[in-house]
Amino acid sequence: MKSKKTNNIKIQYLHDCILIQNQILVIGDIHIGYDEHFDGRAIFPGMQLDEIIDKLNGIFSYLKSRDILIKKIILLGDVKHDFGQISDIEWRETLQFLDFLKKNSEEVVVIRGNHDTILEPILYKRDIKLRDFYKLKINGKNICFLHGNKLFKQCLDKQTAYLFFGHLHPAIVLEDPYKSEKFKCFLEGTWKNKQVFVLPSFSSWSYGYEITEPNDRKFFVIDHKTLLSFNVILYDSREQIPYNFGKVKNFR
DSSP: OOEEEETTEEEEEOSSEEEETTTEEEEOOOOBTGGGGTTSSOSSTTHHHHHHHHHHHHHHHHHHTTTOOOSEEEEOSOOBOOSSOOOHHHHHHHHHHHHHHHHTSSEEEEEOOTTOTTOHHHHHHTTOOEESOEEEEETTEEEEEOOSSSOOGGGSSTTEEEEEEOSSOEEEEEEOSSOEEEEEOEEEEEETTEEEEEOOOSSTTSOOEETTSOOOOOOSSSOHHHHTTSEEEEEETTTTEEEEEEEGGGGO
16 A cells, blocks of 8 residues: 655555545545436345445455554545435435444534435434545644535635545546546646645445536635646555556546
């Protein structure tokens, strides 16, 4: 597991998530209940959550083998999928998911995503606060965690050195003369004098937005032109190695 140090903070790419200082696990969009939206019902009930938990169990086992224990888990928003209601599946599976996270960490922090308009009643059951953003300080550097559909001035002060976003679901397409295949990816770059990390969606049921495609819609706080200068990071989950594929603009 390769890691990098920027401003004396240790950041490591994992399987669709990021580890900070061997203590904080940052996870992007989950979208529990997404499987219900194929035809108004869950075609394979529980399968989405089972895949998420299996994936996290693999990550926790990998970290435990290296004597790394997670103290804090930060969810970057869109924990559930439905905008306007809480379905029976979302009630049940979101509570199961939160219970699983609490068993594997000392604290769970949840950022409000644009899909989380009615998430608070579920979080209330587990005594978890829903936050618009979350800041912490490590080695004198402030880090701000946001979803990515809105920007907050508290995260743009001079003391903030890092920004972590979800929401965008970045992915790229790699192709040769015989086939093309989409891969989830991380984006890493500099914006407003801050080191920025954009995480892919964590759920395999929500694969990603092809970041190389021009897009004028203002659905993400960082404009597409700026994102073209970011680096594309693909993580090989079998070898536990991140690969830097260079700038987004190089894929166009």
